[in-house]
Amino acid sequence: GENVEQHPSTLSVQEGDSAVIKCTYSDSASNYFPWYKQELGKRPQLIIDIRSNVGEKKDQRIAVTLNKTAKHFSLHITETQPEDSAVYFCAAAFTGGGNKLTFGTGTQLKVEL
Amino acid sequence: DTGVSQNPRHKITKRGQNVTFRCDPISEHNRLYWYRQTLGQGPEFLTYFQNEAQLEKSRLLSDRFSAERPKGSFSTLEIQRTEQGDSAMYLCAPNRDRVTGELFFGEGSRLTVL
Numbered sequence: 001g002e003n004v005e006q007h008p009s010t011l012s013v014q015e016g017d018s019a020v021i022k023c024t025y026s027d028s029a030s031n032y033f034p035w036y037k038q039e040l041g042k043r044p045q046l047i048i049d050i051r052s053n054v055g056e057k058k059d060q061r062i063a064v065t066l067n068k069t070a071k072h073f074s075l076h077i078t079e080t081q082p083e084d085s086a087v088y089f090c091a092a093a094f095t096g097g098g099n100k101l102t103f104g105t106g107t108q109l110k111v112e113l
Numbered sequence: 114d115t116g117v118s119q120n121p122r123h124k125i126t127k128r129g130q131n132v133t134f135r136c137d138p139i140s141e142h143n144r145l146y147w148y149r150q151t152l153g154q155g156p157e158f159l160t161y162f163q164n165e166a167q168l169e170k171s172r173l174l175s176d177r178f179s180a181e182r183p184k185g186s187f188s189t190l191e192i193q194r195t196e197q198g199d200s201a202m203y204l205c206a207p208n209r210d211r212v213t214g215e216l217f218f219g220e221g222s223r224l225t226v227l
Binding site: 032034042043044045046049051089091093095098099100101102103104105106 | 144146148150153154155156157158161168169204208214215216217218219220221
């Protein structure tokens, strides 16, 4: 089955700096890679996703990159703000095989003033 | 608006008791997924339905767990003879379009087994 590794487990940045979270996956059949943000006590919320037919996707201050050859994908947050503080999860799935998401272990992002 | 209602939101029970969680999508969704999230971990896939058919179950779903989606709309997840290790957040995610793959989780049902 799929295995997703996520690094770092904790990340502390100053407000206005950039943050990068990296994930690797094991199953070359995976073709869908979403990122979720989870605030304390709340549900995981989908913030951005990328499919295997593109290498990069951007939405305002967040961007995702995908390297299929290396089986790496990353989340980039620019101009971080205190409200970006949360746990971020990457995930991978093969949409033709039940679309079951396998999640990483999460990154606790703290944006300090 | 998450597009799905989960009940109860919180359940505290004693070990050995049975519990049932319900997931009600607001609109029609062909697929419906159940995930479990323990403290400090990412969500883990449990099972999913295509209409009323349960197509796949994770090995995490022991014999004490049963899920149904009788009319292809709402779904229930029952846990029999609860154990402390069952304490977790149980998340439901309807999915209208299996091609896009997007999953939007409900608010979840938090189970605490004493």
